[in-house]
C-alpha cells in the first residue's frame with residue numbers, strides 16, 4: 001500500500017481520507033487528501049468515481065480547501081471524488097525555503113524547477129501530472145474507488161495557474177478545467193516573476209512562456225477548439241486589483257487565438273478568500289461533472 005492513512009473523516013455522506021505517501025519526484029513525504037463519494041464506498045459497490053483534482057494557492061496545504069471549500073457537497077451528490085494535493089515539498093531544508101510565504105514551501109507553482117537548489121525536489125508539475133495520479137490509481141486500497149480514465153482539474157490563485165497550465169500542457173489528460181482567481185499571466189506579475197526567477201532562472205524568459213497560461217494560449221493552435229474552461233474572479237479581490245491575476249490578458253489571448261468554450265466571469269464584490277470558493281464550488285463541480293459524463 002503506497003499511502004498511510006492519517007485520518008478518515010465522514011463528510012457529506014462520503015469519506016475524506018487524509019493520506020501521506022513517499023514521493024520519488026520530490027524526495028519527501030507528501031500529504032494529500034482524498035474525498036471518496038458515497039456511491040463508491042457502498043458495500044459491494046463496483047462504482048468507480050471520476051476525479052476532480054483541486055490545486056491550492058499560496059501558503060495552503062491539503063487542509064484549506066477540504067475544510068472550507070465545500071467541494072464535497074456537490075461532489076457527493078454526483079458521485080465525484082476530489083483530490084487535494086499539497087502545494088510544495090515539505091522538509092527538504094533548502095536554504096531560504098521557509099523565508100517567504102510566496103516562494104519555496106507552500107509555493108511550488110506547479111512547475112519543475114531547473115535552478116539550484118530548487119531543482120532538488122521542487123518538481124510539482126511532474127508530481128501532479130504524473131506521479132500522484134499514477135500512484136493513487138495503482139493503489140490497492142484507494143485506486144479501486146476511482147476511474148483513472150475520467151479526471152478533471154481545478155484550482156485557486158497559484159493553483160488556478162497550475163490547473164490552467166497543466167490542462168494546456170497535457171491535452172487529453174483532463175476532461176475540463178476551471179479556476180478561481182487564477183494567476184493567469186505569471187510572467188507579468190510580481191508573484192510569478194519572483195517564482196519563475198527562482199525556479200526557472202531570471203534570464204530564461206522564453207522558458208517562462210511554457211509555464212504561463214496566457215503565453216500557452218498565445219503560442220498554441222487553439223483556433224476553433226473547445227477549451228471547456230470556466231474561470232471566476234471576484235471584483236473585490238485585492239490581489240486582482242493589485243495586478244497579480246491579470247485575467248484580462250488571458251481573455252485577450254483567448255480571443256486572438258480564436259479558442260472556444262472559455263467562460264470568464266467577474267463576480268461582484270467577492271474577495272480572494274475561501275468564502276469565494278465555497279460560494280461557487282458547486283458550479284465548478286457541475287462544470288467538471290458535465291465533461292466527466294456525470295451530468
Ligand SMILES: N[C@@H](CCC(=O)N[C@@H](CS)C(=O)NCC(=O)O)C(=O)O
Pocket residue numbers: 056057058059060064101156157158272273274
Ligand atoms: N499570506 C498572504 C495571503 C495568502 C493567501 O491569500 N493565500 C491564499 C491563496 S493565494 C489562500 O488560500 N490562503 C489560505 C486560506 O485562505 O485558507 C497575506 O498575508 O497576504
